[in-house]
Amino acid sequence: MQFSPAARAVCAVVFVASCCVAVAEENPPEPQAAEQPAVPAPEAKSVAPATQGLSEAQRKAVITENIVFGKDEADGFWPLYRDYRRDIAKLQDQRAKAINQYAEVFRTMTDDQAKSILQDVLAADEGIAKVKRDYLKKFSKFLPETKLTRFFVIDAKIDLAGEAMLMTKVPTAEPKH
16 A cells, blocks of 8 residues: 555654654653652753754655655755755754753753743744745745645644654753752
């Protein structure tokens, strides 16, 4: 039985999400005791860049499997896509660096550190949105709206899977005092 490209993409996203759940289940939170001693800061876990989910070649393969490009479309799209990924990956890495900083200082974070980390994350998010808007205009010169929208949805799904993997490594619970 053969599956459609869309079905394969959905399966890939489900697989990545399942892996995220499996990673989270490998490190379950410790049960809370009624009276806990002070918890020392955890060893800093290195949080990899948000782009770790799929390699660039894998990203291109997913796009190619799900969008049939005409010759002129492909000739215009792929060089532009390379530049788009370079610009987006740079901002995703800045965001991942800020999240990594949060993971490192989670239990001892000062207000100034918290403010700086949050500003860095928001600046990266705003930068990503701006790059997407800018490239939307550029891509629209080569792709019809249906393919353009499909591309951005596929790209978002890949990014969200990578983001989910990144966030499974970040502590969020505050210790009980």
